[in-house]
Amino acid sequence: MCRASTRARWTCAIQLSSRVADTTTSSSAWSSDKNVLHFGSIVCSLGARYKSYCSNIVRTLLVNPTDEIQANYTFLVNLEEELLKTLQAGTKLCDVYEAGVNYVKKEKPDIVDKLTKNFGFAMGIEFRESSLVIGPKTTAVARKGMVFNVNVGLSGLVNKDSQDKEGKVYALFVGDTAMVNDGQTATILTPSKKKIKNVGIFLKDDEDEEEEEEKKEKKEPEILGRGKRTTVLESKLRSEHSSEEKRKEHQKELAHQLNEAAKARLAQQSGGKEQEKVRKSTVSYKNHNQMPREAEVKELKIYVDRKYETVILPVFGISVPFHIATIKNISQSVEGDYTYLRVNFFHPGATMGRNEGGTYPNPDATFLKEVTYRSTNVKEPGELLAPSSNLNTAFRLIKEVQKKFKNREAEEREKEDLVKQDTLVMSQNKGNPKLKDLYIRPNIVTKRMTGSLEAHINGFRYTSVRGDKVDILYNNIKNAFFQPCDGEMIILLHFHLKHAIMFGKKKHVDVQFYTEVGEITTDLGKHQHMHDRDDLAAEQSERELRHKLKTAFKSFCEKVESMTKQEVEFDTPFRELGFPGAPFRSTVLLQPTSGCLVTLTEWPPFVITLDDVELVHFERVQFHLKNFDMIFVFKDYHRKVAMVNAIPMNMLDHVKEWLNSCDIRYSEGIQSLNWTKIMKTITDDPEGFFESGGWTFLDPESDAENNAEDLEEEEEDDAYEPTDVESEESDEDSEYSEYSEDSVTEEEELASSEESGKDWSDLEREAAEADKERADYQDEYADSKNTNKRPGGSFNNRSPSKHHKSDKDKNRHSSSKSSSKHRHSSSNHKDNHKDNHKDNHKSKSHDKHSSSKSSNNHSSSNKHKSSNDKKRSREDSGSRDKHNKKRYEDRGEEEYGGVVGGIGLGEVMCGVAVKGWGEVENWLG
Secondary structure, eight states: OOOOTTOOOOOOOEEEOSSOEEEOOOOOSSOOOSOOOOSSEEEEEEEEEETTEEEEEEEEEEESOOHHHHHHHHHHHHHHHHHHHHOOTTOBHHHHHHHHHHHHHHHOGGGGGGBOSOSEEEOSSSSOEEEEESSTTOOOBOOTTOEEEEEEEEEEEEOTTOOSSTTSEEEEEEEEEEEOOSSSOOEESSOOOOSHHHHEEOOOOHHHHHHHHHHHHHHSOSSOSHHHHHHHHHHHHHHHTHHHHHHHHHHHHHHHHHHHHHHHHHHHSOOOOOOOOOOOOOOSOSSGGGSOOOHHHHTTOOEEETTTTEEEEEETTEEEEEEGGGEEEEEEEEETTEEEEEEEEOOTTSSOOTTGGGGSSOTTSOOOOEEEEEEEOOOOTTOSSOTTHHHHHHHHHHHHHHHHHHHHHHHHHHHHTOOOOOOOOOOOOTTOOEEEEEEEESOSSSSOOEEEEEEOSSEEEEEETTOOEEEEEGGGEEEEEEEOSTTSSEEEEEEEEEEEEEETTEEEEEEEEEEEOSOSSOOTTSOOOTTOHHHHHHHHHHHHHHHHHHHHHHHHHHHHHHHTTTSSOEEOOOGGGOEEEBSSSSOEEEEEOSSEEEEOSSSSOEEEEGGGEEEEEEESOOTTOSEEEEEEEESSTTSOOEEEEEEEGGGHHHHHHHHHHTTOEEEEOSSOOOHHHHHHHHHHOHHHHHHTTGGGGGSTTSHHHHHHHHHHHHHHHHHOOHHHHHHHHHHHHHHHHHSOTTOOOHHHHHHHHHHTTOOHHHHHHHHHHHHHHHHHHHHHHHHHHTTSOOSSOOGGGSOHHHHHHSHHHHHSOOOOTTTTSSHHHHHHHHHHTSTTOSSOOOSHHHHHTGGGSOOOTTOGGGHHHHHHSSOOOOSOOSHHHHHHHHHHHHTTOOOOOOOBTTBOHHHHHHHHTSTTOTTHHHHHO
């Protein structure tokens, strides 16, 4: 091994035992000293020992290498590749050495004397086999499967451009662990990058930095400020988004590869469609001799043959057999003295299903839809039972046979997709890997029970305490997982199978064996204290139990892997890479593994094999949303897509980075897509789908998503048309204004309900107009007060109770509540009452409602109008009127008992408080 003054070498041996990884450092060729490492040519050698077998890798790090050093290093790498091409099965090791020397003499003869004495050695349990060195005197022949440490170096090279003493002489060294093949280049087992761009370290000197700074100062403009700050921010953004840009570039490459791979996969698949399932043709009796000879059949009664699952029904005097599979349902009813039995049969058009015609062998045949039988409930003299007892018995027996037939059909459907498994070969060795006191999920029966899991020659067998057996063969295991109890309350082994197995009368693809580590439930009523000795002892025992179970499960997994020769490898989820999501109903922690995305703690489990995934699409990705959804589209387009909901938005970059590292194409969008229709469209015409661009329609920049948004906007515009509604309201108002004030119709009430939703600006404008009209009315009333006095008393002296109880008031026609809605109606109404009021308009609140008070009956000219006015008399004027009278007298007001526009006095007082709102009666009405 060469030596140079500017070279340092470290050797580290890592020994991994089968259970615990112990890292130890072996004695290096160079011992540590006080000399500072020189930044020039640094040779690093790293060795690792795994299960007693050795490996080694050598790299040279170059700091600020000159062009000559870079050329020599590149030549050394090419020399190593030439040696690997020559190192094949059947070649002598001395011939490999001579081939390397001849290559150097041909390309660079001036450095032949700088080469190392040998070009490597064989290695295995021993780090260096001295008898199998790639040198000029070794005549041993290389064989297939042999492992060599191929290393080649140059020493004593002179660097003329070096300014210090240590850098004048340098050395270069490159080496890898390689395996010999038959007829082809040796396989490198340490594929670490070794080109100059990967090992070269280029540092800038102080003088170079000063020169660059001077150049930048010359280029900077005279006016600094925003331009300078913008430059700094842009450079900062570029550095921050470098990873995102790399991710996008990688995703573009994956998108192109995705479409090409999908096209090739579809081309290999056969174009035949799946055969449609045909309903099994059921035959009750193959010949007439199998018909039962019972008395009920001869007497033309309904007879149920349990042996052949057939119902014999009398039809037009003939006993006709019907298999139980042809009967859809049966019902029984009692009406009066008769009992009715109705039998409905399966026929085309009954279920209205898709492609229904193909489910019947002869869809063009004549089908019987239903049959109804009637029998009397009246018992004849001398008979023990009523004739209807036969219908009751037939109804009960048909139900029993139908239930039995349906259960058997369900079991057959479960078993029809099952793949026949091999027989488990039991191992009689007592040292088989075994775990005890395990629960199984899903449960074999309703109640869970413990059992033991034992590994045999070609599979596992789980045996419960009741004696139930579940066999899982090694060749049927697609993924095996071991999840330790770190951060969990259970420790488990999970098997995701290639083909479903049958136990508990159901098919299962996921089978799990687990045991509880601590208390799943906690008694909150129990007194707890942080320094309680019992609690401290319980925590300590739980920690010991966790460690014990973890060790036992890990030992079981390692023994199984060793026994099956890595046919079954247990994968452990990476908890630190997990992210929350809801694949089913509840939110769980989704944890990636080396080849899957799983959540195993809660049942049902969620297992996605990444090799089966075509692409991943993110839905509802918007900045104002807290969560997004993730859709998994599988390479088998007939398989239903998998969906994970409610993933936090702050985990989006984390998930993208993980998918990108797994070389999985992903896309994102703001909409939730109908994946059922999308996948059906693809499966109907896969060639046309990829000719039109394939999965590029999921990209945010695609036109498909923009077109979908435009279509939705057009639909929204068509659905909501406010201009038509406003025009209809205006038409109703104009029609309503043509009606006279005396007419009370349903259209007026409709208009009042519609007009109640006026704008505030309209209400304020109408209120101002109403106040102006009231002011004009007060002036007119003051002028007519002295001229229109009626002899014999005034209106103020009347009794309010008598006023309400008078016959005229009782017979007075009640008006609509919407009388004050229209200005012309209310103004006419006010003119009709000017002569009927004397001194009762003293208060301001009374002026606001004077237009709607009851008119006096002394004026004959106003009798007709007052009878048709829009008012309503109050008939319940007893105790409430007395209470209101007291309130009005306290305020100095004499009149109280009238009604205002069909509203009670208490409601009028509420309306007076809102000064200047002309339409308050409408709201109160």
